[in-house]
Amino acid sequence: xxxxxxxxxxxxxxxxxxxxxxxxxxxxxxxxxxxxxxxxxxxxxxxxxxxxxxxxxxxxxxxxxxxxxxxxxxxxxxxxxxxxxxxxxxxxxxxxxxxxxxxxxxxxxxxxxxxxxxxxxxxxxxxxxxxxxxxxxxxxxxxxxxxxxxxxxxxxxxxxxxxxxxxxxxxxxxxxxxxxxxxxxxxxxxxxxxxxxxxxxxxxxxxxxxxxxxxxxxxxxxxxxxxxxxxxxxxxxxxxxxxxxxxxxxxxxxxxxxxxxxxxxxxxxxxxxxxxxxxxxxxxxxxxxxxxxxxxxxxxxxxxxxxxxxxxxxxxxxxxxxxxxxxxxxxxxxxxxxxxxxxxxxxx
Ligand code: SF4
Numbered sequence: 001x002x003x004x005x006x007x008x009x010x011x012x013x014x015x016x017x018x019x020x021x022x023x024x025x026x027x028x029x030x031x032x033x034x035x036x037x038x039x040x041x042x043x044x045x046x047x048x049x050x051x052x053x054x055x056x057x058x059x060x061x062x063x064x065x066x067x068x069x070x071x072x073x074x075x076x077x078x079x080x081x082x083x084x085x086x087x088x089x090x091x092x093x094x095x096x097x098x099x100x101x102x103x104x105x106x107x108x109x110x111x112x113x114x115x116x117x118x119x120x121x122x123x124x125x126x127x128x129x130x131x132x133x134x135x136x137x138x139x140x141x142x143x144x145x146x147x148x149x150x151x152x153x154x155x156x157x158x159x160x161x162x163x164x165x166x167x168x169x170x171x172x173x174x175x176x177x178x179x180x181x182x183x184x185x186x187x188x189x190x191x192x193x194x195x196x197x198x199x200x201x202x203x204x205x206x207x208x209x210x211x212x213x214x215x216x217x218x219x220x221x222x223x224x225x226x227x228x229x230x231x232x233x234x235x236x237x238x239x240x241x242x243x244x245x246x247x248x249x250x251x252x253x254x255x256x257x258x259x260x261x262x263x264x265x266x267x268x269x270x271x272x273x274x275x276x277x278x279x280x281x282x283x284x285x286x287x288x289x290x291x292x293x294x295x296x297x298x299x300x301x302x303x304x305x306x307x308x309x310x311x312x313x314x315x316x317x318x319x320x321x322x323x324x325x326x327x328x329x330x331x332x333x334x335x336x337x338x339x340x341x342x343x344x345x346x347x348x
Pocket of ligand 1: 111113118119120158
């Protein structure tokens, strides 16, 4: 079977090369072409003999997704819409700041978790992305952004990364590989809606990848109403899994908390959140809800609500940061561009 060569880790590629009569050491050379140079054509791998390049083409392909659209925000955030080989759309975002360039990657076509304020939730689930499709987003964006060096990657685009566990992990390992992209493990963040069992599994991988959990409410009742995944993994299970992750990786975990005006911003909410964070090596990232990101009728919080909530947590000794949404003018929240394209095609 001809498969995309970017679906293989280095060890797997060495084994596959051996099986088809190619010297395994060639895998390192190919890896460097694929990931350091970003080459998407075997014929351009100039230090590999021509016969071998032809042989690679007999056993493997390199599928480059088509960039359908790039939108650039006034804050220079860029959103990429990709069309995959089966015609599906995914999107990825590049987020520059003074000191870093972060790429936000998708892991699935659609999503089955239906978080209330996420456009991807309205798309439904179609399929997992292959490893090659996850990595191809990185390669394509790296070629198209003005900055030379990508400093961080976050798995936070369309899809729940831990619901595509194997392929997300393989992508992380390839990006981290010294012959791959060579991105530091602590420069990668897995963002999850709270799949407790997968978090526990991740804690046993021996990787210090950053973990970010979408919390958004501090009681089961409230959280279940906006994140249906909470019915399967209630807060008790989620916090237990996060605790295990912190112990195993010795990393601080981030909890994302979108401030929904009048919904999760009361004194009671702040108190419940501070109790939940007690004893955890964690930070809370507050994100004021942006009304343009909605498919439901949530309200933007007032300045007073935001300041009150932050100062309440700070007084309780919680490590808290306030992050303003990026790329609001180009609908940079995950799934919005795909949803727009679907609606325009009349399939949405
Ligand atoms: S926030 Fe993440 S997990 Fe929730 S619906 Fe959107 S893509 Fe899926």
